Amino acid sequence: MEKILIVDDSPLQGTQLKSILNEEYDVTVAQTAEDGFALAISGDYSLILLDVVMPGMDGFTMLKKLQEEVVTKHVPVILITSLSDAENESHGLMLGAVDYITKPFHPVIVHARVRTHIRLYEYRKQLELLSMTDQLTGLANRRRYERYSRIKWQEAIRLQVPFSICMFDIDHFKAYNDSFGHPAGDKVIAAVANALSTRLRRSTDFVARYGGEEFVAIVLGGDASAVFGLVKKIRQEIENLHIPHTPAVSEWVTVSSGGVTIVPKTDTDYSSYLKVADAMLYDAKRFGRNQVVWYGDDQKQWVEE
Numbered sequence: 001m002e003k004i005l006i007v008d009d010s011p012l013q014g015t016q017l018k019s020i021l022n023e024e025y026d027v028t029v030a031q032t033a034e035d036g037f038a039l040a041i042s043g044d045y046s047l048i049l050l051d052v053v054m055p056g057m058d059g060f061t062m063l064k065k066l067q068e069e070v071v072t073k074h075v076p077v078i079l080i081t082s083l084s085d086a087e088n089e090s091h092g093l094m095l096g097a098v099d100y101i102t103k104p105f106h107p108v109i110v111h112a113r114v115r116t117h118i119r120l121y122e123y124r125k126q127l128e129l130l131s132m133t134d135q136l137t138g139l140a141n142r143r144r145y146e147r148y149s150r151i152k153w154q155e156a157i158r159l160q161v162p163f164s165i166c167m168f169d170i171d172h173f174k175a176y177n178d179s180f181g182h183p184a185g186d187k188v189i190a191a192v193a194n195a196l197s198t199r200l201r202r203s204t205d206f207v208a209r210y211g212g213e214e215f216v217a218i219v220l221g222g223d224a225s226a227v228f229g230l231v232k233k234i235r236q237e238i239e240n241l242h243i244p245h246t247p248a249v250s251e252w253v254t255v256s257s258g259g260v261t262i263v264p265k266t267d268t269d270y271s272s273y274l275k276v277a278d279a280m281l282y283d284a285k286r287f288g289r290n291q292v293v294w295y296g297d298d299q300k301q302w303v304e305e
Helices: 009-022 031-044 058-066 088-094 107-131 142-159 174-179 184-199 226-237 272-286
Strands: 003-007 026-030 048-050 075-080 099-103 163-170 205-211 214-220 255-262 290-297 300-304
Touching: 003 009, 003 031, 003 255, 009 107, 026 031, 026 058, 031 058, 048 058, 048 107, 048 214, 058 075, 058 088, 075 088, 075 107, 088 099, 099 107, 107 142, 142 163, 142 214, 142 272, 163 174, 163 184, 163 226, 163 272, 174 184, 184 205, 184 226, 184 290, 214 255, 255 272, 272 290, 272 300
Parallel strands: 003 026, 003 048, 048 075, 075 099, 255 290
Antiparallel strands: 163 214, 163 255, 205 214, 290 300
């Protein structure tokens, strides 16, 4: 069921709109723009109905703030206005609102406009998802990862929970491709992707194909020791697939992994810790491959034994 957020300082109007929409949608009502904004950036709403005239932060200010947030900038906003509010309607549409509904509410019109914009939003989301999915593995692609990682980094800052970046690279992949051919190499990439997605399937986990034979995963929550242990299990499970490699190089297809766990602060930069994770992956390769190297919460390097 699609979620709708109504932001209106009038309890009567908020209740009226909710009663009109409640049978078809999951509706939440906020009576201040401040509360509405907090809900909007922490929820997954398909539409926001926003009153223009409110005490404190008004609807236009909230609309601008929504446009500035990565999480909400594409969520459609319908303005709630009065019949004589043509100037406000025009201003809101110029700021990025998709439509408006007038008071007093007409249920048929409310339903029609809400349904139209939710369908358009869901359609755009499907197209966007297709454009952000790696066709070989079905995982998120690099573009989707770039967007998701920043969103989750900000969420970890707000909630003050551990954030782990995990890098995976298939060992001696060029030699495998040279020996068995690219179609066989594609099957190996798909098999590794399946192993990663099978293990990293919580709602707080995210895994993407970073490029070529390299993958990146984000784990929200879980201390360094727990995530280090999880990644070691994943590395072992991929080795246990027993996909034959070139005998002169390796018995089986394996992966090396590097990562870092941090509780990020407002003054910490995501890209800096991505470089740390990449450096740990480099060390895993340098130390002999088929192992995990981690930068733990004690600010020391952990090497899989």
